Structures are given as C-alpha cells and as structure tokens.
Amino acid sequence: FEDQKCATYKPEIGPTRPGDGLTLRPLCVSDFDKGYLTLLTHLTKVGDISREQFEERFQAMVRTQPNLYYTVVIEDDVTHQVVGSATLVKEMHFIRQCASRGRIEDVVVNSTYQGKQLGKLLVDVLTLLSKKVGCYKVSLECLDNMVPFYSKFGYVKEEGQNYMCRRY
Numbered sequence: 001f002e003d004q005k006c007a008t009y010k011p012e013i014g015p016t017r018p019g020d021g022l023t024l025r026p027l028c029v030s031d032f033d034k035g036y037l038t039l040l041t042h043l044t045k046v047g048d049i050s051r052e053q054f055e056e057r058f059q060a061m062v063r064t065q066p067n068l069y070y071t072v073v074i075e076d077d078v079t080h081q082v083v084g085s086a087t088l089v090k091e092m093h094f095i096r097q098c099a100s101r102g103r104i105e106d107v108v109v110n111s112t113y114q115g116k117q118l119g120k121l122l123v124d125v126l127t128l129l130s131k132k133v134g135c136y137k138v139s140l141e142c143l144d145n146m147v148p149f150y151s152k153f154g155y156v157k158e159e160g161q162n163y164m165c166r167r168y
C-alpha cells in the first residue's frame with residue numbers, strides 16, 4: 001500500500017495477512033456453503049437465492065466476463081465462514097478514449113468481526129485494484145453515516161456532482 005492514500009492499520013495487516021486466522025481471497029462458487037449470502041444480509045435485502053441461481057449468477061459475473069467483476073472475501077479459517085466481502089465492478093465506456101471506471105459495491109463485514117479493520121482492508125484492496133486494472137476513477141455510494149469512513153480512503157463528494165437513483 002506504499003504509494004497510495006490509505007488508512008493506517010494497527011496492528012499491521014494487509015492482503016496476505018488480513019489478521020490471525022483469516023484469509024483474503026476471491027469469491028468462489030463454494031462460498032454459497034460458507035455463509036456468503038447470509039453475510040450480504042448484513043448490508044441489505046438478499047432474498048431467497050437457490051444454489052442453482054447462485055451458481056448461474058456467479059458464472060455470469062466471473063466466468064463469462066472475467067475482467068469486470070472482482071469480488072473479494074475474507075474467510076475465517078477456523079469456522080470456514082465468509083466474514084467480509086466487497087466487490088469492484090469495472091465498467092466500460094466510450095468517453096475519455098474508451099475509458100473504464102470502477103465502482104466499489106456491497107462492502108460488508110460481519111459485526112462480530114468489527115474492530116479488526118477488515119472494512120478498511122477490503123476497500124484498500126479494491127481501490128488499489130481499480131487503478132491496477134486501468135480505471136480512470138473509482139466511486140461508491142454509501143449512507144450518510146459512512147461518509148467519514150470512506151473519506152479516509154480519499155473518497156470525496158465531488159462538487160456539483162449528485163448521486164441520483166430511481167428504484168423499481
């Protein structure tokens with residue numbers, strides 16, 4: 001994380017050492033059995049997703065478009081449960097000489113594991129990855145109370161820019 005604006009970790013953690021008994025890795029299809037969907041319910045509604053639906057969506061995201069969706073998870077090596085996750089989506093555009101932009105989505109950490117700086121780790125890893133895979137910018141949407149958290153990573157509300165949404 002040397003040359004990037006990143007939060008300071010105490011004690012020192014990083015992608016290869018996320019903390020004692022924890023592993024950071026890409027999402028696997030077997031994470032269906034490791035509580036991945038339950039973890040997402042800590043963030044928002046998930047619904048009733050069958051194994052078949054999960055596998056179909058996983059294939060569509062990871063296999064058919066291998067360089068557009070990057071979901072990382074943190075697994076507890078003892079319980080074999082997924083305790084944290086976040087996704088980087090690389091969007092392709094024509095603007096800015098056929099540029100790509102990144103979006104960080106679905107950042108979630110099991111509340112039992114809070115205080116281990118796993119949220120910071122997930123956001124740092126995906127922010128650095130967005131640059132590495134060639135995004136000209138990376139953005140995220142969050143609740144008001146999370147703005148101070150994401151500000152630590154250099155995310156700012158850009159002047160004159162508004163996030164607008166239409167729900168169905």
Ligand code: 16G
Nearest residue numbers: 044045104105106107140141142143
């Ligand atoms: C949060 C997430 C966003 C997700 C949304 C789901 C981050 C940084 N933001 O805002 O990615 O899409 O929650 O909420 O993780 P919704 O189900 O109400 O749309």
